[in-house]
Every structure is written in C-alpha cells, then in structure tokens.
Amino acid sequence: MHIVDRRLNPGSKSLENRQRFLRRAKALVQGAVKKSSQSRDIKDVLEGGEVSVPIDGMDEPRFRREGGTRDMVLPGNKKFVEGDILPRPNQSGGRGRGAGEGDSEDTFRFVLSRDEFVDLFLDDLELPDLAKRKLAEVESEGIRRAGYTTSGSPANISVSRTVSRALARRVALRRPRREVLEALEAELLDCSEERRAELMAEIEALKTKMRRIPFIDPIDIRYRRFETVPKPVAQAVMFCLMDVSGSMTEHMKDLAKRFYMLLYVFLKRRYRHVEIVFIRHTDRAEEVDEQTFFYGPASGGTLVSSALQAMHDIVRSRFRPADWNIYAAQASDGDNSYADGEVASRLLTDNILPVTQFFAYLEVGQENGLSYEMPNSALWTLYEGLRANGAPLSMRKVNERSEIFPVFHDLFQRRGPQERTAS
C-alpha cells in the first residue's frame, strides 16, 4: 500500500483549459459581460464576478436520439395496476423529459476575475482621435541603482565594495599582513646563523600563503547593478463638466455619473496616471470635489461658457497640453441662454478643441423619454453647427441607464482612420 500526498503538487491543470475555454467563448462571454453590466451598478461591474454564459454555442454535439416509443422501469409504484393508462405530464408543453435523459445546461454561471471582466468589458474600445497616442504608448525608461551583482562590465566595478569584500576575505583566511613580513625581513638583516634558517623558512611560508590568498580575488569583485524603470509620461486629465442648474434632475445626474465612471475606468486602463477635474456650473462655474459634483445642491441660471472658461483656465495653469492627454465630457440637458452661444462657440473653437483629444457631449433626457423624440436643444444646435464646420466633437443623447454603455461604446468604438473625425 502506497500513500502519496499530492496536495502540494503545483499547477491546477484546469487553468490552461479554462483559458482555452475563455478564448473560445470570448464572443459569448463578452456579450454576457455587456448584458450584465447594463443591469448592474458600474462600481459592481468593475468588481468582476459572475456572468451567465449561454451554453448554446459552446455545447459539444453528439448523435442523440429523441422521440419514439419509450419503455421505462421506475421505482415507487403506489397504486397502479397493469393496464392502467396514465395521463401524460405537461401535455401542453410537448414531450416531457423522461427519466434521466436530457442534461439541460441552458446557461451556466462563469466566474470572471476582475481583470478578465474589465478586459472583456473594454476590449473593442479605443480612444478616438489619437494625435497624441504615440506619446501615450512610448514610455521613456529611467535608470536607477539596484544594488550589486557578481557580473557586469568593467566600467561598473564598484571599487569600494570589492575592496571591502576582499578585506573581509583576507581577514577570514588569515592572510599575513605586509608589516609582519617586513618585520621578519628586517630581522633577517642581522641575526644569528641558526635563527637565519628559521627566519628564511618562516618568510617563505608567509610568502606562499600570500600568493595563495591574493589581495584581490575574482570572487570579491562586485559590479554596480542598474535597472531600467518605466517613467510614466503617459498621463491624462479628464474634465467632467456638468450643468447643475435646477432643470437637471437626479436621474440626469445619475446618467452623467455613469458616463463619467465609464470614461474614468477606461482612461485608467490606458494611462498610468489619470486626473479628474470636476467642474459644475450654473451661470457661474466652479471646480469642486466629486461629492459636491454629484450630490451638492445648486441652482441658478445657465451659462455654459462659464464652465468652458473655467476649463480653459485650469488647462492653462495646470495641464500643459504638451504633457497631458486632455479629455472632456460634458453632460447637460441642453438648456443654455441664447446669448451665450457665441461665447461658448468661440471658446471651444479657439481654445478648447485644439488641445483636447476628445470632447464628448452627452445630452441627458428625462426618464422614459425617447432620445429621437427630443427636440434639438439650444446647446445641441450650437454643437451641431460646430461639428458641421469640422470640429472634433462627439455628441449623443441618452435617456435610460441601459443606454449609457451602448452610447459609450459607440463613441469609442475602434474606427478606420477616415471615420475618426466623422462622429
């Protein structure tokens, strides 16, 4: 009898098979991910977790028989006698499932890790208008000291470290010191004959020992080690502009919030460092923290240009366009005073659009509204005019939570180069 403990065996065999399955089921899992993200809070979505994968496309076909006359022997007869006729169960639903046949796996739950989930979630998205994408992808490497190593190029020999190691070795192996030898040689100059032979032998022994234990041995040598570290140059700033005038309902803010969160998560995947600037405005604009942005009470008239001006000022003072990838997403119900249109348009064309990678305008509507029935608002008309003149603006209307992801997806979908400015 042989007993083996296999518990410590490394390697779950299933990992590789699981990855193969995921690769194969990618389209299905992706669909499931999107479906599940619509009904869930965005925060939870990014926690990963379970998705239901339809087993339909993933089952393995076999020749299977069905129908025909069937005979079965069952246990547990209570009252039947030979010749009884039993009504069929679920007559309306066609054939009932007989004993032990048909192993139904319509859908099954698949647990995805957070990374797997987010990867699939964002998989076919890409940042539009990628003028500065090169910057984002090329990472300059910095160099930093990283201790010592036993191999390297002569230029990197660390003298002090090598000598101190040599010293330690010499002490440990009791290499004779030079003074001792010198003293003996001095004594040799005038001494008796019998002492002379003794001294000669002693000196010879010391010299041999010195040769055997060299002053510097190859094993003492240490080189300085350097390693390269990626230096984050890829950084992005995201401006969240929101109209918080009285006409913006909680529902609208919620829609906007979901959009911003998606954008944030998305940028976070692409850049090492993402800053967010929250600007809310009524007829005047201010930079606020997240809490205030979404939950702070505010009311007043509407001047969109104030927010644009604030953004412009912040860019000028804190985010040099040469160093930062700038994104802006504006959410509004579209109300703006007519007189403001001119100012907003000039700010956008002259100052903001030239430095931003992407400017998205999200017009949020009432719950249960239909986006195609929304009349064009003042802001929408204004932006559409700009866009007609070739400004890189993207605009969408949203009414329902479930539309957020599709709209987002739509805005950021990978495109051919000719389409990039078209949206």
Added chain:
Amino acid sequence: MTATDQLLFEGADWDFRTLQRICDACEQIARDELGLDVYPNQIEVITAEQMLDAYSSVGMPLFYKHWSFGKHFAFQEASYRKGLMGLAYEIVINSSPCISYLMEENTATMQTLVIAHAAFGHNHFFKNNYLFKQWTDADGILDYLEFAKRYVAHCEERHGRLAVEHTLDAAHALMSHGIDRYPGKKSLDLRAEEKRAGRRRAHEEREFNDLWRTVPTGPAKSGAVLDVERRRAMLGLPQENLLYFLEKTAPRLKPWQREILRIVRHIAQYFYPQSQTKVMNEGTATYVHYRIISRLHEQGRLTDGNFLEFLQSHTNVVFQPEFDDPRYSGFNPYALGFAMMQDIERIVTNPEAEDRDWFPDIAGTGDTMGVLRDIWANYRDESFISQFLSPRLMRHFRMFHLHDDPEERAGILVDAIHDERGYRRLRRELARQYDVGFIDANIEVVDVDLAGDRRLMLRHTVVKGAQLSEADTKRVLQHLADLWTYDVSLVEADASGTVLKEYVANPRKIAAVA
C-alpha cells in the same frame, strides 16, 4: 487482547500513519475474509480543487489540453461553490497500481469508507471483471495518457493550436461512435500502442494510400472496375466504429490527425467497460465497503460514533428516490447494485421457496463470496440484471413498467407491475435499459461512393421510432464531413428499410487547411 482489538483512530482527524493503519486493516479483511484479488493500491491525498480538476478531465490524472475540459471545470466549479453539488468522496482509476484519490477534507471515517470502497471494491472489480480484462490495459493506461498528452502538445507546436482543436472537437463529437462493441479483436496493449505510434507515423508519412489510386476516368468504366461488393469488403463495410473508419480510410487526413483520432478512440474504448458495468461496479464497491466496515466495527476497531457516521453516509449513497420524488433521476446505480448484492447474499445463505424456484443454482449454497466473486467476474449490467434481479427486490423497489407510445392519445400505458405476471417482463425491460446496444444510436458507415464524388454514406437504423435530434446531428455531421473532406450523407431508416430522413453535410474549407 490482540493488536486488532485496538481502535484505528478516534474522532475525525487523521494523519498519514492513520491512513496506513486503515489500509492495513481493510486489506486484511478484504483478502482473508472476502477473498478479494486486487491490483497494488496507491492512495493519493488531494485537495477539493484537484478533485474538480480530475472531474473535468474525465477523472484522469493527466490528460491532453482541450477547452471542453475548461468548460466542464467552470461548470462544475460554479455548481460546487454554490453548493448545488457535493463532490464525490473519491475517484478511482482502473490502472495498475490502482490509484484512488482521497480528498483532504474527509473525516477519518470517510477515508476508511473510501479506502474500503475504492481501493478494494472497485479495484477487485477492475481486476476481475471479464469486460475490463478484455478491453482495458491497466498496466499501460497511465503511460499511454502521458504519451497522449505529450503527443497532442507536440502537434500543437507543429501544426498550430487551432488545427489540433478542430481535429479534437471533431473526434470528441464522434467519440461515442469510436468503440468496438464486440470482441474478436485483440485487447489493447497500450504500451505497445505507444511504441508503435512513432514508427507508424514515420511510415505513414511516406506511405501512399493505395485505395485512393482508383481515381475515376469516367463513371461508366470505374463502376465496372470496382464492383460494390468488393469495394465494401475492402473497406471493411459496414463499419460502426466511425473513428476507426476515418482513421484508416479518410482520404486527406494528415498522419498526425489520424494519430489523434486513434488516441481519442483508444480512450473511448478504455472507458467502454465502465459504461456497461455501472450498477455492478458501484454495487460491488458498496457491498465491499459495507462488509469491511461492519467487520471493523465488530472487531472493535471503530467506535460506535464513527460507525454511525459511516452508516449515515452509506445510507445517503444508497438512497433511491421514488419516481414521483423531485430528486428522482433514474435508478441510482449504488442503490440498485447494493440491493442486488445483498439480495444475492440472502438467497445464498437464507433462501425462501420463491428464491429456490427462481435461482436454483445459487439458492442455499452458502458460499456468499464464492457466488459473488463469480458474478463480479462474468457479468455486465444487462446480463446481471436479467439473471439476478429477484421478485423480492422488484417488490421492494415497487417497480413498474411504463410504455409510452406518442401515437397513443390516451396516455402512457402501465405495462407491467411487480406481480406474478409482471416479474419476468419487468426484469427484461430493466435489463434492456442497461443494454449498450440500445443506449447508443445504431449508426454505421454503409458505403463510400468511390466512383463518383467520394461521398461517405451513413445509415442510422431507427429503433422504436426514436430519430436523431436534428440540430445536434447536423453539427456532428459537419465535423464528420470536415474530417472526410468530401460530402457526407446520413440516412435514417427504420427496420423495414423505409427512409425517414436524410442529411447531407459538405466539408468546410477550414478542414482542408487543417
């Protein structure tokens, strides 16, 4: 007071010394009192995750990589985590040495149960049953699996993961039709298989398949050259082992693809006896663990508490829900098998008049283990049930037979119940449910149109009106056509030869590339 009077363990904890003591105690009873003959045992302690792993690769300790195992793993892991499914206490492999997996979470009592069940019950059955002797090669299987794994990985390196995956997908779809059902061929020697594989591969790479030299010059002439009968004889038709047929005759398969089909076929063949002996195999193992552990308790080597814990697990295992119970999903092989083994013991030692009528050969002979060992060696589920299911047991389970004819509007007919008139019919019907000839669809290769478009022609002989499910059949035929690389047709016909349905599948481009 002898050494055997001491307790094996107390409480629920165990360590490796305890396991060794348990094994020794079980082995003594198994050999000396039950007269079991087993392969050497190897016991491996594993974690729950490893158990799931083993589950998803059909219980094998090592296996080639394929996405479907990942799917099963994900599926089983999900239901396990949700608590829908308990893990089996053990997995045992029909190999020499016979490997039993024990989960580390089990209590000492459960480990005793599992060791008695797997390492002695299943092990004896594997070593002695005629089907296993005929079809499986316990010495070679582990090496062969190792070879299969290496070979598939090697193919992936050489020919790309996708091409290998296509081939494996197709082979898996045909796996249940990759079995030689009837003996006549020599049993497998997997070690020799493995050695031959290398030589065969080298040879086949050079070989030119002579069969396909008969390229037609014109339909009329070639028809005369090869007459139908001779062609069918040359191709070994009709052939029900589809994988074997493809491996030998598919015109455009690469040698490595043939080898993969062969691997899948060998593994299907290796599992074939298991599917025919579920009731007997589990019945044997359950009967053996019951005898061994009861004996350990009698000897005073198990406390009453541990014995009660054992009885509870044992009762769960042999529980048979009735047909109208929501938990019902067919006969539980443990319940039926164990009940029959115990019933045989009763007939041998303490028969009634009815038993003497029904089982004159064994009733009252007194040698329980002799009779059982003989049965374990020489029967499979179908023949076992049709010979040894007693009227008393049919009454015990209150069995009845339903005949469901979809043409019959009124409903389902109760055709027989557990009474004098019904015993023989019940027993025959139940045995038929375990007859492999009826479980899998009867599909054969009937002809290849060598003279024309090289179409492969299959026939499904419809039994009792059960036709193939359409969606699945189309997909399987697609796989088949991809391997064959020419059109494949399947005709469904009933016993009188009336054609009920016909399928045709055309090969996809991708298969030709692969």
